[in-house]
Amino acid sequence: MIPYSTQSIDATDYDAVLETLSSPFLTCGPKVSEFEDAVCAFTSAAYAVAVNSCTSALHLAMRALGVSAGDIVYVSAVSFAASANCARMCGADVEFVDVDPHSGLMDMDSLEQMLSEASDSGRLPKAVVAVDLSGRCVDLKRLKELSLRFGFKVVEDAAHSLGATFDGSLTGSGKYADITVFSFHPVKIITTAEGGMALTNDDELALRLRELSSHGITHDRERMTNKNMPAYYYEMLDLGYNYRMPDLLAALGISQMRRVNVFLQARRQKAKMYEELLKDATGIELPEPDREGFESSWHLYQVWVKNGKRDAVYQAMREKKIGVQVHYLPIYRHPYYQKLKNYPPLPGAERFFAGTLSIPLFPTLSHLNQQLAAATLMSLTDE
Ligand SMILES: Cc1ncc(COP(=O)(O)O)c(C=O)c1O
Structure with missing residues (x-):
């Protein structure tokens, strides 16, 4: 996996x-x-x-x-x-x-x-x-x-x-x-x-x-x-x-x-690589790229899966041994918070949650595995 x-x-x-x-x-x-x-x-x-x-x-x-x-x-x-x-x-x-x-x-x-x-x-x-x-x-x-x-x-x-x-x-x-x-x-x-x-x-x-x-x-x-x-x-x-x-x-x-800059550089380079590998994908939206002075640490690479397919894609990716995760359920949806107060759903949070999917990104992710993750994602989502 x-x-x-x-x-x-x-x-x-x-x-x-x-x-x-x-x-x-x-x-x-x-x-x-x-x-x-x-x-x-x-x-x-x-x-x-x-x-x-x-x-x-x-x-x-x-x-x-x-x-x-x-x-x-x-x-x-x-x-x-x-x-x-x-x-x-x-x-x-x-x-x-x-x-x-x-x-x-x-x-x-x-x-x-x-x-x-x-x-x-x-x-x-x-x-x-x-x-x-x-x-x-x-x-x-x-x-x-x-x-x-x-x-x-x-x-x-x-x-x-x-x-x-x-x-x-x-x-x-x-x-x-x-x-x-x-x-x-x-x-x-x-x-x-x-x-x-x-x-x-x-x-x-x-x-x-x-x-x-x-x-x-x-x-x-x-x-x-x-x-x-x-x-x-x-x-x-x-x-x-x-x-x-x-x-x-x-x-x-x-x-x-002592290696924090090495980690950050590796994450940024891999985020750029995803931009390249996924540039022709039609069934997902990619996260905003870095701008000068506004650089992400790329803890997560979160794509947005279109057409209501996120849960199916999550399942299929995991079956293919590619780790993915959903970050996060809006906090107000947790039963603890719902019991406290009837928090109404918020449109931005609901839209974000409906499609977000975090795909593999970490400093030692190999190029081969990154290519595999990107190609599998495209094969499951392309329109
Ligand atoms: C946004 C955010 N805040 C706080 C925490 C809590 O961090 P910790 O696990 O170190 O307590 C997490 C953990 O994943 C997190 O993602």
Whole structure:
């Protein structure tokens, strides 16, 4: 079976993990801050907090921004459930923003309309979680403008988009988002097995993210209520979590970061190759190609299957041992969300979901297998 995506692990990754395995620190050692520094250097973010998943990073982002019961959070309708669950974990209400029917990215006109109506009724959101679906950045400039106009915070769910650019700025740079989160799950751009990171340029938010990731505990005398206590003493200032990333996994992350540009280049080259291989396909739409300064990280290569054939093509591709996947069911369709509230279907999200299909794309995908995937897809879809 050709997978739709898979990790790239080499001998340097083995060595890095084994070295840490025989070091004094399996967790809470020097590798975590080294990994955070590497991601800060790459993205030019001021602060990064490594955690045990992107889901944890999203939850921390909500907590750091003070989201709680009674607040409203807007979320892209097409994403993995975690993009919305983080707000529910804090007791906030979720409203879904429709997406562009072709890219699946949050539609800024829909967002603006929702915000204008919410402003009239005094129900503006505290935060908006916008997702860089497939590795393509959402319109961050308009999102930032709307955040300044309507007074909400921007959380960029960049689980898919480490290394993507918007107007020349890398995701996580902090130019547009208050907090950006990455995932290091094996299918993502780099991996730590499970893992995630929250980035920000705001020192207060960085402190909150860090403390909440480790039980809400501080070891900083200045922040304690009782300042003149022995060295063993620490205080818990807020209700936090054990969301820490172990050193063992951070060692893998450091090793993977050394090859991040190799991974990105390979993904971009393969996305271009699909454009070439699929240029005469008649039964599918291809994703938007990169433009200068607006480069996807190509976590996914999502085509759109015409004529209502997506499910049949999904099945047939898998029978032919070619891994494909559907990203994603609109979040509001999940029974959990339907039970909460009768969320109405959104036209862009429904259209996108009806045809989207992710075909194999990962750095070590061979040319032969890519040709096979493209030819099989065309044979199943051509009109
Ligand atoms: C858009 C998006 N956000 C968040 C997550 C959660 O990431 P993690 O598996 O690292 O918790 C995922 C995972 O696939 C995702 O695709």
